[in-house]
Amino acid sequence: MKVSLFTTCLGEFFYVDVLKDVTEILERLGCEVDVPEGQICCGQPAYNSGYAKDTKGPAKQMIKAFEHSDYIVCPSGSCATMFHEYPNFFSDEPEWEDRAKQVAAKTYEFTQFIVRVLGVxxxxxxxxxxxxxxxxxxxxxxxxxxxxxxxxxxxxxxxxxxxxxxxxxxxxxxxxxxxxxxxxxxxxxxxxxxxxxxxxxxxxxxxxxxxxxxxxxxxxxxxxxxxxxxxxxxxxxxxxxxxxxxxxxxxxxxxx
CATH class of the missing domain: 3.40.50 (Rossmann fold)
Incomplete structure (x- = not known):
């Protein structure tokens, strides 16, 4: 099973060892893990501050970075939640709305993925x-x-x-x-x-x-x-x- 890791901003700057632990656990459970290079901040800081329109740019970049992944796993419930918010941003852009829904449907928080998808x-x-x-x-x-x-x-x-x-x-x-x-x-x-x-x-x-x-x-x-x-x-x-x-x-x- 192929899994793409969404590392998150805090993960990359402060919790690199956690990202290593996540990767080792997933690999031990039989997953092939990759880290898409195109990922950036998911846009949550701007969105939570009320700048919904300014979140569209980061959202589109993240959709492009992850839309070809089989599964997307994130060691953060809040950042995983952000992916599930993406379809709401594009009600006026049907093509992007559809792409956002596809990405959201395969995005899971780390423990959620282990239990709900892998059944472990x-x-x-x-x-x-x-x-x-x-x-x-x-x-x-x-x-x-x-x-x-x-x-x-x-x-x-x-x-x-x-x-x-x-x-x-x-x-x-x-x-x-x-x-x-x-x-x-x-x-x-x-x-x-x-x-x-x-x-x-x-x-x-x-x-x-x-x-x-x-x-x-x-x-x-x-x-x-x-x-x-x-x-x-x-x-x-x-x-x-x-x-x-x-x-x-x-x-x-x-x-x-």
Whole structure:
């Protein structure tokens, strides 16, 4: 099965190791992975800021870059969701609308693809820790995927997965929201961190780099000892004590 990896902006700049983990997992599950050179930013920052017309250009470029792919896999629920928004941009351009629909139909978030398309629930991972899961807004509410990440984590040997209180609450990132509405965003992420601490988890796991960067950056500034890892880092671990590569890579500082 041929899979094209949508690397995302945050993936390329801050989470390259996560992209490697994603690729290794997919290849181990029998996929042939490529990375289309023509991909750029999906246009989400402009779109979320209200500049829908300005998003058409990036959307067309991404459609051209991925339209010949069999499947498109993205390690981010928010960026995968953006691909599913593309058809809405071109109601006045039937040709592009059709091309956008074809691209959207074969685009999946990473864990969603493993469970829904490959039909795999256990990737053979082993990670010994107490963990809790942050579910991102875009992945659950817009993409509609609420189970695949839980399903895969429940099959990780040695991982104790504990519920996160108010897991449905936004972490406060929201792209430019965290810049324009900084005081509100800061209170939201601080509340999220309080709930994380209630679980007494060693590790916070998530499937969206933007959320992890926001939460991890704030926890780093507050001196919290909890690791913040992308789910691919857990799923690609096979060591009894976890993967030592994960300790610092995911604790990226952000604007908070």
């Amino acid at each position: 629930v256990d990737v053979g991972a082993e990670y010994h820790a107490r963990a809790t899961l942050h579910t991102s807004c875009h992945m659950t509410r817009l993409l509609g995927e609420r189970e695949s990440h839980y399903t895969l984590l429940k099959h990780v040997k040695g991982l104790e997965l504990v519920p996160l209180p108010n897991n449905y609450d936004c972490c406060g990132f929201g792209g430019t929201f965290s810049v324009k509405m900084f005081p509100i965003s800061e209170q939201m992420v601080d509340e999220k961190i309080r709930h994380i601490e209630e679980t007494k988890a060693d590790v916070l796991v998530g499937a969206d780099a933007s959320c992890l960067m926001n939460i991890g950056g704030r926890m780093n500034r507050l001196g919290k000892p909890i690791k913040v890892l992308h789910i691919a880092q857990i799923l690609n671990s096979h060591q009894g004590k976890g993967d030592e590569r994960d300790a610092d890579e995911s604790r990226k500082s952000t604007i908070l």
